[in-house]
Amino acid sequence: MGSEWADRGPSVSLHCAATAAEERIFAELTEHWLPPRATSTEFGTADQDRRSVGTDPLVAYNLLKSFLSSHKALADTLDTRATSLTARVTKAAKEGRRHDPAVDREQEAVARLRALTDSMGDGTAPGDSAKLDALVEQLKDIGVGPRSTTRAVVFSERVRTLKWLAEVVPPRLGFPAAGTTTDNGNGKNGKNGKNEKNGKDTESPHVRVMHGGLSDEEQQKVLAAFGLAENPVRLLFTGDVASEGVNLHRQCHHLIHYDIPWSLIRIEQRNGRIDRYGQRHQPQFRALILTSTTPGAKDDRTVAEKLLRREEEAHKLDGTAEAVTGYYRAEEEERRLIRELVEGGTVEEFLGAAPAAEDDMLAGLFGQVDTITEQELPPRAEVPSLFDGDxxxxxxxxxxxxxxxxxxxxxxxxxxxxxxxxxxxxxxxxxxxxxxxxxxxxxxxxxxxxxxxxxxxxxxxxxxxxxxxxxxxxxxxxxxxxxxxxxxxxxxxxxxxxxxxVQFGRQEAPVITSPQVTEPTFLVQGIYSNALGRPTVVKWMAVSGLPGTPEVGDMSDALRAAGVGPRLAVTGVPHDLDRLAALVPAAVSAARDHLERTKDEWADLISEPLAQYRQQLAQWRQDSLLPERTSRGRRRIEDTADEQAHLLDQLQTSGRPLLRVLAVLDRPASTDTTDDTPAES
Structure with a gap:
């Protein structure tokens, strides 16, 4: 594809050391919500009494993911959890029963976390948030600013994070604040004042925010603004609503993961927004990795950075990360990973136990498709054309x-x-x-x-x-x-x-007349198919010499010899349509006989690669059934080999050929004409 799709750049992990305020939150999460996995010692199991304060183990990971997005997102999640816990207490009281004491402990923990979150700054000044400071620094390094045309897209999973970034980042880059007038870059002033309906400030003219809460029409307007060269938009803060099927590459080749989804599929989908056909510049990917010095803290290195690296490896080796785990749906992939983590597992253990974990054994069977040389490719079929592709x-x-x-x-x-x-x-x-x-x-x-x-x-x-x-x-x-x-x-x-x-009715074919035709020539298409009903052999034939000594030649040669094309002159009607119709059975029979005589030649061409693959399949089956394989793995090998063998059987040519009379070439009834008008047929 040449310059129409630049090669992808590396995914750069940018470590952001947590601030003192963020370390206090990490410590609270580690001590009370996500204690380290118990370890065995010579005296028994250490830390066996340390348990999460959360009454629902999934809540702890939801809090962690919120915090790894931003303290603003964590605050929203804590508010939602506090409301839910209060509702449980109220419900128990109405029913005249005592609520679970564990709810009280969790409420206290929620309150402590909320207080720590409130102690953090709002991000308007350096030092409030490590990832925010790193984001501003990276955007400046990229060249995003009021006097630059450089654009960047910033992804986050949390809507609260997106809205917060849209508020605090532009002023720190030197962009005018919302509510001011700006030059759109085309000599016209773009107003960004008060919203007439509610009197609230609209977002900065240089920034757009897109998330699932916007209507389809609103999302299309955001995408249109970001994709127009002369539009003043320089920053797009978006959620994963833009991670699939959205083009962001027209004016942008910089993508920053402010937080990272716990799904290889979602990471790949995000990157694909700027890494796509039409991208003229090398796509650049950066990911902000929040790190902590708190012992046992589950910072971004625990999950996010590992997935980021695995996605890049999959892209380089396989071209896609979709099949790494074998789940094929981002939601399912993330749900199962979190379940693994809740049960004390790791990212490595999750990837190792995923359905596709043993698919490395398929590499010997399917991994050679890209090693075929030009000389080894089967011959391309020639398809006759009256217009030579014009x-x-x-x-x-x-x-x-x-x-x-x-x-x-x-x-x-x-x-x-x-x-x-x-x-x-x-x-x-x-x-x-x-x-x-x-x-x-x-x-x-x-x-x-x-x-x-x-x-x-x-x-x-x-x-x-x-x-x-x-x-x-x-x-x-x-x-x-x-x-x-x-x-x-x-x-x-x-x-x-x-x-x-549709001008030709059922069982009808055109008659094309040309003074260069010496005898009626039937143009016939013959098709052999396999058991799946798909063509394996397609022959384009020209049958002449009827009815006595039929000869079968190449259709393209016959068309060229007759001068058939868009400039063929109108030369009159054929001699005798009834006579031509009477010759159809003989033409079809001659074409069928020709196909049957050459069938073995075509069968050899088709069977040779199938036979080679059948040998490869047998060898793979023998080599893969190792004693150390699990019973599940051995069963998958047997099932795969049986499925492939069945497919090979279905790919063999079978049955009789289908023949279609496409047209007839004939000499016109009268060749005494000077009409050079292009033929209507």
């Missing part, structure tokens, strides 16, 4: 065939010249409901922004299309080019293809 020629021919002189009235077809060079077609999908329906496959934001339903501009000129794409990337008011490049997979091309095809 989408413009096909489109012009199809429009002429379908609409003749009425295209302007029926589909609003018009042609235009771009002021900077290049031509384009303009059409109105609203006048063609079947085309309008197909356009639903295109991005909704593109359809809406460009008003494609009413007027669509397409071009065959690659230079014009690339210029329009560049203009859109650098524009301040658009995300999409107003002229799109029309290729053979564009919905317009597919729409025209189907409209041309």
């Amino acid at each position: 989408t413009e020629a096909f489109t012009e021919a199809a429009l002429a065939e379908l609409y003749d002189e009425c295209a302007e009235d029926l589909i609003g077809l018009a042609r235009g010249d771009d002021p900077k060079g290049g031509q384009y077609l303009s059409l109105s999908p609203a006048k063609a409901p079947d085309l309008l329906h197909r356009l639903k496959a295109l991005p909704p934001s593109y359809l809406k922004e460009q008003g494609v339903g009413e007027r669509m501009l397409v071009t065959f000129d690659r230079a014009l299309a690339e210029r329009k794409l560049t203009d859109a990337r650098e524009a301040s008011d658009t995300l999409w080019p107003n002229v799109s490049f029309l290729t053979d997979i564009h919905p317009v091309a597919e729409w025209l293809t189907d409209k041309v095809l």
